[in-house]
Amino acid sequence: MPVSVREVAARAGVSVGTVSNVLNRRDQVKPSTVERVEEAIAELGYVPNDAARQLRAGRSRTLALLVLDIGNPFFTDVARGVEARAAESGLTVLLANSDESDEREASHLDVFERQRVAGILVSPVGGDIARLEELQRHGIPVVLVDRGADQPGFASVSVDDVAGGAAAVSHLLETGRTRLAFVGGPLRIGQVSDRFEGASQAVAERGGATLQLFPTTEMSLEEGQRVGLGLKAMVEDGQIDGVVAANDLLAIGVERALLFGENAVHMPEQVALVGYDDISFASSAVVPISSIRQPREMIGATAVDLLLEEQTRDPKTPPRKVVFAPDLVVRASSAPNDRGAVGVETA
Amino acid sequence: MPVSVREVAARAGVSVGTVSNVLNRRDQVKPSTVERVEEAIAELGYVPNDAARQLRAGRSRTLALLVLDIGNPFFTDVARGVEARAAESGLTVLLANSDESDEREASHLDVFERQRVAGILVSPVGGDIARLEELQRHGIPVVLVDRGADQPGFASVSVDDVAGGAAAVSHLLETGRTRLAFVGGPLRIGQVSDRFEGASQAVAERGGATLQLFPTTEMSLEEGQRVGLGLKAMVEDGQIDGVVAANDLLAIGVERALLFGENAVHMPEQVALVGYDDISFASSAVVPISSIRQPREMIGATAVDLLLEEQTRDPKTPPRKVVFAPDLVVRASSAPNDRGAVGVETA
DNA sequence: ATGAAAGCGCTAACAT
DNA sequence: ATGTTAGCGCTTTCAT
Numbered sequence: 058m059p060v061s062v063r064e065v066a067a068r069a070g071v072s073v074g075t076v077s078n079v080l081n082r083r084d085q086v087k088p089s090t091v092e093r094v095e096e097a098i099a100e101l102g103y104v105p106n107d108a109a110r111q112l113r114a115g116r117s118r119t120l121a122l123l124v125l126d127i128g129n130p131f132f133t134d135v136a137r138g139v140e141a142r143a144a145e146s147g148l149t150v151l152l153a154n155s156d157e158s159d160e161r162e163a164s165h166l167d168v169f170e171r172q173r174v175a176g177i178l179v180s181p182v183g184g185d186i187a188r189l190e191e192l193q194r195h196g197i198p199v200v201l202v203d204r205g206a207d208q209p210g211f212a213s214v215s216v217d218d219v220a221g222g223a224a225a226v227s228h229l230l231e232t233g234r235t236r237l238a239f240v241g242g243p244l245r246i247g248q249v250s251d252r253f254e255g256a257s258q259a260v261a262e263r264g265g266a267t268l269q270l271f272p273t274t275e276m277s278l279e280e281g282q283r284v285g286l287g288l289k290a291m292v293e294d295g296q297i298d299g300v301v302a303a304n305d306l307l308a309i310g311v312e313r314a315l316l317f318g319e320n321a322v323h324m325p326e327q328v329a330l331v332g333y334d335d336i337s338f339a340s341s342a343v344v345p346i347s348s349i350r351q352p353r354e355m356i357g358a359t360a361v362d363l364l365l366e367e368q369t370r371d372p373k374t375p376p377r378k379v380v381f382a383p384d385l386v387v388r389a390s391s392a393p394n395d396r397g398a399v400g401v402e403t404a
Numbered sequence: 405m406p407v408s409v410r411e412v413a414a415r416a417g418v419s420v421g422t423v424s425n426v427l428n429r430r431d432q433v434k435p436s437t438v439e440r441v442e443e444a445i446a447e448l449g450y451v452p453n454d455a456a457r458q459l460r461a462g463r464s465r466t467l468a469l470l471v472l473d474i475g476n477p478f479f480t481d482v483a484r485g486v487e488a489r490a491a492e493s494g495l496t497v498l499l500a501n502s503d504e505s506d507e508r509e510a511s512h513l514d515v516f517e518r519q520r521v522a523g524i525l526v527s528p529v530g531g532d533i534a535r536l537e538e539l540q541r542h543g544i545p546v547v548l549v550d551r552g553a554d555q556p557g558f559a560s561v562s563v564d565d566v567a568g569g570a571a572a573v574s575h576l577l578e579t580g581r582t583r584l585a586f587v588g589g590p591l592r593i594g595q596v597s598d599r600f601e602g603a604s605q606a607v608a609e610r611g612g613a614t615l616q617l618f619p620t621t622e623m624s625l626e627e628g629q630r631v632g633l634g635l636k637a638m639v640e641d642g643q644i645d646g647v648v649a650a651n652d653l654l655a656i657g658v659e660r661a662l663l664f665g666e667n668a669v670h671m672p673e674q675v676a677l678v679g680y681d682d683i684s685f686a687s688s689a690v691v692p693i694s695s696i697r698q699p700r701e702m703i704g705a706t707a708v709d710l711l712l713e714e715q716t717r718d719p720k721t722p723p724r725k726v727v728f729a730p731d732l733v734v735r736a737s738s739a740p741n742d743r744g745a746v747g748v749e750t751a
Numbered sequence: 752a753t754g755a756a757a758g759c760g761c762t763a764a765c766a767t
Numbered sequence: 768a769t770g771t772t773a774g775c776g777c778t779t780t781c782a783t
Contacts (some may be wrong), residue, residue, distance in 0.1 A: 072769065109762090127499075152474075
């Protein structure tokens with residue numbers, strides 16, 4: 058039942074070497090022969106065996122993408138970018154999910170190594186950089202995704218969260234808001250602390266504006282709502298006129314708390330809001346939410362490019378690191394505030 | 405640099421066969437020998453080559469899961485279930501995304517066949533059942549996921565959408581609503597027409613209640629909002645007192661339109677709402693939305709079970725088909741309506 | 752309990 | 768342009 062190159066060769070009246078050539082280097086085969094071999098392949102329903110090919114060729118045409126959370130749209134978009142660029146190079150993508158678990162990460166990496174994948178794109182859970190270094194030593198190129206700008210030994214592609222935090226604040230300042238709140242936490246999450254740092258820097262550079270931190274225990278809609286309820290009175294009193302949320306879930310929760318129930322406030326007239334990540338729900342909120350968008354598919358595509366570079370990199374040259382600047386997407390939640398702008402002009 | 409069983413054998417002072425036995429049948433090897441071999445493996449950093457193992461053994465320890473939309477939480481949860489159950493059986497999961505594209509589906513299936521995967525779990529895009537039959541003939545077991553209850557030639561695991569639609573309506577009827585709306589479309593989507601059919605049946609069986617269809621062009625929050633605006637006046641007039649949405653995005657849009665802006669209505673007092681899918685945003689809506697939940701992880705786990713059965717199934721017995729019943733999750737959007745219930749009792 | 756050896760399906764080097 | 772052939776790393780008889 059299993060049909061191999063041998064049967065194809067016999068049927069086409071050629072040698073196995075010629076069949077292999079038709080498969081891999083058809084320009085070196087006479088057209089009439091190619092045709093006969095392809096007929097035989099079609100008639101027999103021959104399908105090449107990748108395991109045999111890989112074993113013999115020593116290299117795989119498969120690369121692995123290991124993400125922190127397959128349920129997160131950020132990573133699914135990154136995966137789309139990876140698949141598209143990989144397909145251009147004839148590579149297949151093995152998609153795996155560590156679910157933020159060190160054990161699952163380790164187990165997936167083990168499988169990838171046994172499979173001798175052509176390379177690994179990974180958002181590391183955190184701890185085990187040593188294992189990734191080991192993989193590199195074993196000859197499997199590794200590219201860090203969405204992390205690792207600070208890991209000189211690895212190629213990496215990430216987004217500048219400090220710049221993103223600064224962009225959110227700059228936008229609010231430019232549209233006339235000066236009494237700002239930053240909602241997010243816990244700060245031990247690198248992305249959160251970077252965004253807060255960028256926000257703080259932007260406020261410091263500008264002068265005359267303030268930024269208060271409103272910490273959250275997690276990045277959820279519920280936590281955003283909780284903090285938003287506390288912000289209502291401050292907005293009403295004029296103590297806060299702009300809010301930056303560390304991600305869009307928080308922003309949606311904040312918006313919901315501000316706009317509904319007792320003592321609802323007006324957005325963007327009384328307070329402007331900027332989220333982070335630009336998830337699809339941000340644009341479809343009651344008042345569509347401005348957000349900081351990361352070039353997700355580009356991140357994936359670039360990761361593949363870096364991987365291809367790694368495969369041929371001279372060990373003496375350091376791995377390449379790419380850091381993207383995030384984009385601000387302006388929506389109604391932070392539309393220019395005429396009152397505020399006038400206030401600034403007449404100050 | 406590459407270390408193979410041969411080096412391990414030399415280092416441990418045994419034959420390659422013994423190394424293989426330590427790896428695959430350690431009980432047949434003397435404990436002291438096992439120990440020596442494992443030392444050698446550790447010292448050399450030996451990692452087995454799966455391609456060679458698979459080539460020789462003729463079978464793979466990898467199964468493929470091909471989903472319609474990796475961005476859909478339904479499928480990511482199914483994938484979780486698949487991975488968990490597969491891990492129990494020592495199988496690795498290859499996750500791939502067809503993105504509802506026939507071409508991408510075909511291309512992924514080609515790769516899976518070349519890899520000689522142990523089996524394929526697939527939510528088919530639609531057209532190419534013939535290709536799946538071919539894979540089965542080629543000896544690769546196929547299990548249909550979330551579809552194919554009507555395909556007798558395949559093992560399949562799906563959810564009874566007719567029952568789900570009926571459950572949503574029955575719940576509304578039981579809580580005193582009798583003038584119902586079904587929001588969803590286009591009806592050519594099998595899930596939508598099944599849910600509508602179930603809803604219609606439940607209304608017909610009960611008698612004395614009505615169901616109107618409000619078609620949508622797609623299953624989006626925006627379309628839900630559009631239809632919801634039209635429903636407002638009808639709710640106010642008492643022409644509609646219960647709404648079933650074909651999925652939660654539509655339900656969220658409907659709720660938003662009903663609750664906010666001019667002529668806002670009260671929920672659940674004036675109108676009850678039930679969605680479908682139980683996505684996380686359903687529970688965190690302003691008025692948390694009742695929904696029909698599918699046993700997503702169970703679907704994935706069961707698909708793996710069916711695949712294992714397929715591998716050893718006697719061709720004379722037909723493939724097994726599993727159909728799950730969906731669950732109703734009641735939240736505030738359809739909390740019992742005392743006014744309506746009283747109305748029924750006093751009728 | 753362990754060793755020796757055949758061979759899975761394929762590619763690439765070499766020969767013709 | 769095509770044929771011949773040696774392995775890639777591993778598992779699995781079959782001996783011992």
